[in-house]
Amino acid sequence: xxxxxxxxxxxxxxxxxxxxxxxxxxxxxxxxxxxxxxxxxxxxxxxxxxxxxxxxxxxxxxxxxxxxxxxxxxxxxxxxxxxxxxxxxxxxxxxxxxxxxxxxxxxxxxxxxxxxxxxxxxxxxxxxxxxxxx
Amino acid sequence: xxxxxxxxxxxxxxxxxxxxxxxxxxxxxxxxxxxxxxxxxxxxxxxxxxxxxxxxxxxxxxxxxxxxxxxxxxxxxxxxxxxxxxxxxxxxxxxxxxxxxxxxxxxxxxxxxxxxxxxxxxxxxxxxxxxxxx
DNA sequence: CTTGACCCTGTAGGTGCTACGGGGTGGATA
DNA sequence: TATCCACCCCGTAGCACCTACAGGGTCAAG
Numbered sequence: 460x461x462x463x464x465x466x467x468x469x470x471x472x473x474x475x476x477x478x479x480x481x482x483x484x485x486x487x488x489x490x491x492x493x494x495x496x497x498x499x500x501x502x503x504x505x506x507x508x509x510x511x512x513x514x515x516x517x518x519x520x521x522x523x524x525x526x527x528x529x530x531x532x533x534x535x536x537x538x539x540x541x542x543x544x545x546x547x548x549x550x551x552x553x554x555x556x557x558x559x560x561x562x563x564x565x566x567x568x569x570x571x572x573x574x575x576x577x578x579x580x581x582x583x584x585x586x587x588x589x590x591x592x593x
Numbered sequence: 594x595x596x597x598x599x600x601x602x603x604x605x606x607x608x609x610x611x612x613x614x615x616x617x618x619x620x621x622x623x624x625x626x627x628x629x630x631x632x633x634x635x636x637x638x639x640x641x642x643x644x645x646x647x648x649x650x651x652x653x654x655x656x657x658x659x660x661x662x663x664x665x666x667x668x669x670x671x672x673x674x675x676x677x678x679x680x681x682x683x684x685x686x687x688x689x690x691x692x693x694x695x696x697x698x699x700x701x702x703x704x705x706x707x708x709x710x711x712x713x714x715x716x717x718x719x720x721x722x723x724x725x726x727x
Numbered sequence: 728c729t730t731g732a733c734c735c736t737g738t739a740g741g742t743g744c745t746a747c748g749g750g751g752t753g754g755a756t757a
Numbered sequence: 758t759a760t761c762c763a764c765c766c767c768g769t770a771g772c773a774c775c776t777a778c779a780g781g782g783t784c785a786a787g
Contacts, residue, residue: 465733475734476776484774495783497734506722513721518696521774531718538715542707545717549700556693559686562652566683573676581672583679584665587647588640599764609765610745618743629752631765655743 461493462500471508481511486525519548595627596634605642615645620659653682 468475481487487507490498507528514524523544530536572582602609615621621641624632641662648658657678664670706716 463734474776477774479736480775495734497783510721515774516696517700518693527718527721536715536718538707538717541715541717542704545700545704545707549697549704552693552697552700556690556697559652559690559693562650563683563686563690566651566679566686570676570679570683573672573679581670581675583672583675584661584670587644587661597765608745611743613767614744629765631752649743 460502462504464498464500467500467504467508470505471512473508473512478508481508484521486511486521486528517548518552523548594636596638598632598634601634601638601642604639605646607642607646612642615642618655620645620655620662651682652686657682 462470464475464478467473468478473481478487482489487504490500490504493499510528511524514527515521519527526544527536527541530540569583569586572586596604598609598612601607602612607615612621616623621638624634624638627633644662645658648661649655653661661670661675661678664674703717703720706720
């Protein structure tokens with residue numbers, strides 16, 4: 460079973476340009492070509508690309524994913540290594556969650572002080588101008 | 594009171610390169626220059642740059658901040674407009690919080706299935722390869 | 728024979744900086 | 758006076774992760 464890039468794209472939900480981009484940066488291997496120069500992909504490409512897509516959906520960086528794929532390809536992937544990468548990523552996410560939560564709190568507090576009328580003196584702007592130091 | 598770029602940087606916590614970058618993209622007005630070509634800033638610059646920095650810390654995009662500054666500069670900023678921008682931004686943040694929360698849940702569930710031993714068959718990798726469709 | 732869907736390549740743009748290279752300025756020190 | 762240093766200038770390229778062209782080829786159907 461061989462696929463052209465558009466079919467691979469539809470099967471995986473990854474845009475054609477993104478597939479070519481992954482190839483360019485060496486994240487996906489260069490596929491074989493048919494006589495007219497079109498890329499030809501097999502089942503393994505679907506699997507690999509789905510792996511990349513799911514990794515991205517879970518917020519892994521392309522570098523993370525590259526590392527995971529190397530582990531898989533090297534055949535020496537141990538649960539421990541994969542788990543470590545995953546848990547590190549969970550920590551990064553926890554940090555972002557905390558940051559965003561703080562932002563939301565501050566923003567809501569600012570919006571709360573603001574009755575939203577037609578007046579030009581806005582407490583939100585004042586907070587931004589005068590508010591907390593770095 | 595006039596400041597050089599390094600002093601402005603220290604007062605606001607914004608890197609010198611970033612200040613020049615803001616100037617280049619038209620977010621900060623072009624300052625006057627002293628005889629040797631150095632940029633000279635006044636109090637208003639400190640205020641404005643602090644505004645930008647606080648906006649960034651709260652996750653506003655530079656485009657948002659540009660919009661807010663235009664409202665301020667035009668003198669026709671109403672509370673309502675500012676509040677709308679702010680609440681829109683809160684919604685964006687809520688979306689990101691939800692996304693990250695989902696990621697974390699999935700990642701922790703995966704890590705949980707993995708005992709982390711030395712074995713090569715890793716449930717995390719299997720989930721990434723076989724897991725949910727798009 | 729033309730239309731249309733698909734494919735190719737290469738490059739530029741977007742976001743928000745950061746880093747680097749190569750050079751000038753101005754005051755203190757040896 | 759030489760030289761050192763902190764500071765300033767400018768312009769460009771790089772980072773992550775794509776997306777969007779521009780300008781062209783291929784192939785089957787109508």
